[in-house]
Amino acid sequence: MLQMANYEFIKKQHHLLGKSIREISRETGYSRQVIRKALTFTEIPKYQLTKPKSCPVSDPVKETVQQWLRHDGLMPVKQRHTAKRIFDRLVAEYGFQGGESTVRHLVRTLKAKPPEAYVPLEFPPGAFAQFDWGEAHISCGGKMMKVQLFCMRLANSRKFFVKAFPHQKQEALLQGHVDAFAYFGAVPKTITYDNLKTVVKRILEGSSREEQELFIQLRAHYLFDSRFCEPAKGNQKGQVEHLVRYARQNFLVPMPEVRSLDELNVHLLAACDAFEQHPVPRTGQTVGERFDQERPFMLPLPTQPLPCCxxxxxxxxxxxxxxxxxxxxxxxxxxxxxxxxxxxxxxxxxxxxxxxxxxxxxxxxxxxxxxxLDYDHYLDLLLKRPGAVLYARTLHLQELPPIYQDLLLLWQRRAGGLKDFVRVLLLHREYDRTLVEEALIEARRRNMLQVDAIVQLLHQRTLPQHRIPPLQLPPDSSIPRVTVTQPNLRQYNELTKRSMVH
Known part of the structure; x- marks a missing residue:
């Protein structure tokens, strides 16, 4: 095959030096037909096959492989032939002598599809948004954890919202929508979805869907419309599909180490805010500027958010x-x-x-x-059955402060002590737990470990009438100053012991 340099030489010989086709043919050895073709050819020459190349190793089994692949179209996705399985069957059933790489190349060629063409789209402001879930892994409290990323993107401005949830259940779906709408400060008129089970109960004919009741409740509360992709047609919401990959690769690489999902979501929300500085293709505007223009066209938020449960x-x-x-x-x-x-x-x-x-x-x-368990749920029963206090699982799981453990250790040895311990726990229904703990500490310090004394200490901390300031007499007061010695109450204990001896 002649190269472009050969064509150049022939043209110069004919047009510049005036040589005839016969003379050029005689000097170069090319046929006159080739010379005439070179004089009219203007493109870089390319080699073209007159017929496909033969593949003597794979051609004998090509029809068989095609038949297997056509039959696979009727089988479940997870029970179809792989290239390795096809190779094994060819060797076992047909005595195939070629290599596995030859079969892989054949299967790849037979499965190849021409690339699809797409129509460039332009969405009106406020009219459309797209939603999808994505999966990612984080380090939460030192442990590897899989989280679900709620992703929603406005189609006009490219403004998006991303939040991590522990699962994809309906309550997470509802909460993600409510949080996204609150973040945007408005509601898009139509949202495009996959056919996920938390939204779609059943796929009907065409674009019709039987939707879940909770999703209909969400839609009725915020007044937006839903639109669903065809099954296995994720390209029909390509913007949010790209957002899932973008968020995972840019917000979660390297893998974040957080103490809780709340901490992770603070990080994701900051990333959503920062994206407002990115340009919107073919507009000359940033995401933030475009969103400011889009928001007036969106639906207003209702007065109260939907309970997401x-x-x-x-x-x-x-x-x-x-x-x-x-x-x-x-x-x-x-x-x-x-x-x-x-x-x-x-x-x-x-x-x-x-x-x-x-x-x-x-x-x-x-x-x-x-x-x-909440131990308060069992206190009424423990008051009737105080003997169960020492073994009540709910009290062991609560990990009460040390003062309660000390109190239980002291009171379990005296008559009615376990019931009094339950009465102390019941005080949490009336008083803040911090105040009760402070009263217990003071009661132990003053050796007043009785329920009535503890209640009196709580009254002193909470009721104004129990906060009487000490009397301050002026130096020239005529009121006599009387000092009262505090009695020794231990004498009564001594009398009690003597009466027990008699």
Whole structure:
């Protein structure tokens, strides 16, 4: 095949030196047909096959491999042929003599698809946003932890919101939306979603979906519309798909070391704010400037945010516990066993209700097979059964301050001491726990370890009428100064001992 330099030489010989095609052919040895082609050719010559190259090793099995791959289209995704499995079958069933790399190249060629073309899009301000979840790993309290990243992006300004949650359940989905809307200060008119189960109950014909009740409640509260991608068509919300990768690679590399998810979310929120300085392609504006123009076109926030919880029906057992998500949470013993209650699961807490009355609130536990107990729920029963105080699991789990441990050690040896200990714990319902602890410390210092004395000390700290200032007499006062010696009350103890001896 002639090179471009050969074409240049032939053209110069003919046009500049005036040589004929026959003369050039005689001097160069090229045929006159080649000379004529070179005189009219202007592009860099490329070699073109007249027919495809043969592959003597893989051609005999090509049709068989194509048939297997077509049949794979009807099989479950996780039970389809890999290139290694195809190679093994060819060797075992057809005596294939080629190498595994030859089969891999053949499979790659047969599976190759032409690249898809996309239409450039431009979204009107305030009209559209996109949402997706992403996964990432962090170091939380010195332990590796997988978190779920709630990602929402406004399609016009590229402004986004990213927050980490421990899971993707409905309460996290609701809380993420509420926090995102509060961060934007407004609500986009339409949000695009995948067909995730926390939103879509069932995929109907075309773009229709049967949605989850809690998601409909969210949409009705904030008045936005939902739009759903076709199954396995993540490119239909490409902006947020890119955001998931961007957040993971730029906000969480290197892996952050935090003490809690709250600390991580402070870091993510700062990153969302900093992104406002990035330029928006083809606009000459930053994300922040573009967002200031977009926000007036968005929907206003409602007066109150939506309560972000999932409500489930639960039943209390004989130990005054209800079970949820493989953990047990306590309720007051004043409610009979087997009572039908309602549990509201928030992201960070659990609330338990009987009708409209809230019975208990607990921090939500994400470990499994744990008991989350509040000793106050069992005090009414312990008052009737004080003998159980020493072995009550709820008191051991609470890790009471040392003063309570000392008090229990002293009172368990005297008659009625365990019941008095329960009465002290019941004081927490009326007084702040810090005040009760201070009163106990003072009572021990003054050797006044009786329930009534402790209550009197609490009255002195909380009731104004018990805070009488000492009387200050002027130097010229005519009122006589009387000094009263404090009596020795131990004498009564001595008399009591003597009467016991007689």
């Amino acid at each position: 999932r409500t489930v029906s639960v039943k209390s057992n004989s130990l005054s516990m209800v079970h949820f998500d493989r953990n047990a949470y306590s309720v007051p013993v004043t409610h009979a066993a087997n009572s039908r209650l309602w549990l509201k699961a928030f992201v960070n807490r659990i609330e338990i209700y009987e009708g409209t009355e809230r019975l208990a609130t607990h921090d939500r536990c994400y470990d499994k097979d744990q008991e989350i």
